[in-house]
Amino acid sequence: MVGEQRDVEKHHFIPEDYFCELKKEALFDGDRPLELDIGCGEGRFLLEMGQHYPERDFLGLERLLGRVRKVCRRVERLGLSNVKLLRLESGYALEYLLPKAAFSRIHLLFPDPWPKKRHHARRLVQAATVPVLAGVLRPGGEFFFKTDDEPYFLHAREVIQTSTCFEEIPWEEREIFYPQTDFEEHWLGQGKAIYRARFKVTT
Ligand SMILES: C[S@@+](CC[C@H](N)C(=O)[O-])C[C@H]1O[C@@H](n2cnc3c(N)ncnc32)[C@H](O)[C@@H]1O
Numbered sequence: 001m002v003g004e005q006r007d008v009e010k011h012h013f014i015p016e017d018y019f020c021e022l023k024k025e026a027l028f029d030g031d032r033p034l035e036l037d038i039g040c041g042e043g044r045f046l047l048e049m050g051q052h053y054p055e056r057d058f059l060g061l062e063r064l065l066g067r068v069r070k071v072c073r074r075v076e077r078l079g080l081s082n083v084k085l086l087r088l089e090s091g092y093a094l095e096y097l098l099p100k101a102a103f104s105r106i107h108l109l110f111p112d113p114w115p116k117k118r119h120h121a122r123r124l125v126q127a128a129t130v131p132v133l134a135g136v137l138r139p140g141g142e143f144f145f146k147t148d149d150e151p152y153f154l155h156a157r158e159v160i161q162t163s164t165c166f167e168e169i170p171w172e173e174r175e176i177f178y179p180q181t182d183f184e185e186h187w188l189g190q191g192k193a194i195y196r197a198r199f200k201v202t203t
Pocket of ligand 1: 039042062063067089090091181184
């Protein structure tokens with residue numbers, strides 16, 4: 001591998017064993033707050049968070065290799081040592097690979113909404129996945145959810161509220177630094193409404 005490619009690849013986290021739960025230390029050294037961006041896409045949110053919070057670590061989870069490589073190149077260009085990418089299907093990663101009770105915050109921003117009824121089972125937020133999301137969060141950890149798709153939003157909020165894993169907490173617009181994502185910018189440009197909710201783990 002040539003030097004420049006190696007510099008980019010170091011931001012791409014490749015587990016030694018895909019069948020074993022990772023240890024938090026395998027992702028980043030030290031015990032700094034760790035955040036997870038599920039389906040990070042082209043990484044605008046992830047990179048801005050990494051720049052804004054140098055004292056925190058960020059893992060972007062994305063299934064498309066081209067996007068992972070693009071974000072890794074940007075991480076290298078920005079000189080960020082607190083952002084890494086994992087290329088994997090999120091359901092598998094959350095259930096089997098990511099360390100339990102390790103993340104301070106999870107961000108699920110503009111996930112594929114799967115609007116057709118027969119595809120609803122493909123949505124990430126389901127009654128069965130809510131405890132899995134809660135399981136990778138530290139005590140007091142938070143789950144942030146944003147979408148332009150109202151039916152998905154209402155469904156997700158209902159299944160989360162029905163579970164006993166989370167309580168919804170307020171999310172005022174300017175209360176916390178929370179950069180726009182690529183998709184958010186796109187949908188806002190089209191005049192669409194954005195739905196958001198913030199939950200705190202109770203388990
Ligand atoms: C609609 S885009 C949103 C990207 C980004 N969060 C944003 O708001 O700009 C959804 C992203 O999630 C990724 N994705 C979809 N399903 C996934 C899965 N099961 N596991 C990992 N990534 C997934 C897609 O490849 C895509 O990059």
